[in-house]
Amino acid sequence: MADSQTQHSSRTSGTLKSSPNTRIGHTGKPGDSALESVDSGLKRRTRDAAPTTDRCIIENKILYDGVHLCHVFGRGQTKQGSMMCAIESNWNMEIGSLTLDARRNCFYARSPLHHHFDNGRWTMLPSLEVIQEYENIISDNPPAGTAPVDVSMQPRLTAEILEKHNKVAIHTYTVVPLDPQMADVCIHRQITLDRPTKATDFETYFFPYETPAPLVVHSHIHPKFAILELGFILSEKYSSTAGENLLDDQPHLAKYKAHFDGVRDIYDAWTFLDINLRRRLKAENSPYLYDPERKTRLEDPSYRGRNCDLGNLGRREPSLRRQGLPPADFGSTSSTGEEVSTAVEGSTRSATHRIRYAYGGPSSMNSKRPHDDVDTSPTRPPGTSLSGQMGPPASTTSHRSNRPRRDA
Numbered sequence: 001m002a003d004s005q006t007q008h009s010s011r012t013s014g015t016l017k018s019s020p021n022t023r024i025g026h027t028g029k030p031g032d033s034a035l036e037s038v039d040s041g042l043k044r045r046t047r048d049a050a051p052t053t054d055r056c057i058i059e060n061k062i063l064y065d066g067v068h069l070c071h072v073f074g075r076g077q078t079k080q081g082s083m084m085c086a087i088e089s090n091w092n093m094e095i096g097s098l099t100l101d102a103r104r105n106c107f108y109a110r111s112p113l114h115h116h117f118d119n120g121r122w123t124m125l126p127s128l129e130v131i132q133e134y135e136n137i138i139s140d141n142p143p144a145g146t147a148p149v150d151v152s153m154q155p156r157l158t159a160e161i162l163e164k165h166n167k168v169a170i171h172t173y174t175v176v177p178l179d180p181q182m183a184d185v186c187i188h189r190q191i192t193l194d195r196p197t198k199a200t201d202f203e204t205y206f207f208p209y210e211t212p213a214p215l216v217v218h219s220h221i222h223p224k225f226a227i228l229e230l231g232f233i234l235s236e237k238y239s240s241t242a243g244e245n246l247l248d249d250q251p252h253l254a255k256y257k258a259h260f261d262g263v264r265d266i267y268d269a270w271t272f273l274d275i276n277l278r279r280r281l282k283a284e285n286s287p288y289l290y291d292p293e294r295k296t297r298l299e300d301p302s303y304r305g306r307n308c309d310l311g312n313l314g315r316r317e318p319s320l321r322r323q324g325l326p327p328a329d330f331g332s333t334s335s336t337g338e339e340v341s342t343a344v345e346g347s348t349r350s351a352t353h354r355i356r357y358a359y360g361g362p363s364s365m366n367s368k369r370p371h372d373d374v375d376t377s378p379t380r381p382p383g384t385s386l387s388g389q390m391g392p393p394a395s396t397t398s399h400r401s402n403r404p405r406r407d408a
Contacts, residue, residue, distance in 0.1 A: 020099045023288065024078045031079050031290035038101060043069050045103040049220040051170055056110045057217050058175065060190040066111040072225040073232070074118070075100040081290035085281060086273035087228070092159035095281065096288040104166075104222040112185070120233035121182050124173035126223040131262040133161050134227065138269040154269075165223055173226065175215040176208075176256060178233065180249070183207040187215065208252040231267020234260060 025036040046069060047054040054063045061067060078084060078100055088098045109117065116122055136142050137149050137157050149157060165171070177183075187205040190196055209215040253260075281289040 020101065021097050023084065023096055023099055024075060024101055026079075029290075030287065031081050035075065035078060038069075038075075042101050042103065042106060046106040046108065049103045050107060051218055051220065052108070054108050056113065057107045057219060058113050058189065058215075059110055059187060060193075061110055063108070067108050068111055068114045070107055070109050070114045070117060071100060072105050072107065072124075072221055073100055073228040077232075081288055082273050082278070083271050085277070085286075085289055086271050089274065089277055090155050090158060090270045090272070091162060091224070092155035095286065102225075104220055105225040107219060107221055116179075116182065116185065119179075120237045121179035122175060122177045123230050123233065124217060124219070124221065124226050125176045125230065125256065125259055126171070126173060126226050128259055128262070130165070130171075130223050131227065131259055131266070134158065134224075134266050135262040137161070138266060162222075162224055170218050170220060171223055173217050173219060173221070175217060176253070178238075178253070189215075208250075210252065227263055227266055228270065230260075230263045231270075234264055235267060 026033045189203045192201045
């Protein structure tokens with residue numbers, strides 16, 4: 001990888017074009033509409049800043065081997081206006097000036113690794129020293145010999161650390177699998193920039209990617225984005241209770257407990273919006289303080305990619321229609337309606353559909369329904385009526401037209 005870093009140094013000796021200094025725009029109402037497309041220059045800026053250029057950050061594979069541009073802290077988080085205001089305020093930034101289409105929030109990775117990263121199954125963990133630099137500012141229990149930092153001073157001091165890390169061109173991260181499903185993923189890392197011709201051109205890492213040595217990456221990514229992303233995953237996918245079980249169930253994560261605790265504290269502090277600031281922005285009718293429905297954060301696929309899967313969050317039982325159940329099996333209750341949670345195909349967003357029966361209350365549950373005239377038991381040929389005659393029931397209207405819609 002030394003050749004890659006040498007190449008990076010010579011390539012970035014000039015001045016890189018700056019990232020935008022405004023939030024990603026919306027195509028409609030902020031927070032509830034789609035985001036504008038990715039900045040056309042983002043790929044180039046990321047390639048020029050990354051020590052591995054446009055190769056996979058993990059496996060060092062070339063671009064046309066299924067390598068994608070990835071965001072560390074998902075660009076869809078821009079839809080969370082209040083959270084973005086909180087981050088900007090706690091970073092001592094002007095409200096509305098944080099873009100997630102920044103080169104230091106992006107990297108290149110092969111498609112499977114991109115998918116697993118977006119679903120919170122692995123992370124790039126900053127060093128404990130870096131985490132503690134930020135944690136000491138917001139902590140009520142700072143290191144011995146130092147006093148807690150006044151809340152009013154925290155944004156300015158945080159900004160100083162952010163700028164300090166911004167001047168560091170390359171940071172080191174440890175690749176840590178968070179989800180047991182990563183045990184099925186083997187990493188073949190190419191250790192040469194030339195075309196591989198033999199087995200020794202690769203290093204193979206098996207879960208949890210600690211042999212032959214801990215898997216580390218050297219990247220231009222700013223630690224602030226890595227902390228935000230890991231904090232989001234720990235708070236949304238692994239709650240405090242689930243996080244403890246995560247450590248218990250996966251012994252390789254025990255040594256990172258201090259890292260995780262620090263990241264959680266920092267994330268909570270950075271995403272907390274001061275009530276006075278909220279009131280001021282609301283009084284000013286700020287265009288940056290928008291609050292979409294809560295479901296957007298967990299279920300909108302723009303947050304985590306099209307195949308979003310945040311563990312059990314957003315998962316729903318398949319609808320009765322998709323299970324192949326007939327309308328008669330939709331429920332045995334006598335109510336006139338029944339709440340059924342169904343999964344919308346192609347996304348994790350769920351919808352609650354009310355299936356209304358037009359057959360009345362309890363007294364009509366055993367009454368004959370339009371489609372009951374067809375016996376589907378295995379002892380009768382399909383389509384045979386209860387009277388034993390073949391063909392559809394005697395009616396001027398097809399029984400299918402009277403059947404309640406299953407996917408209404």
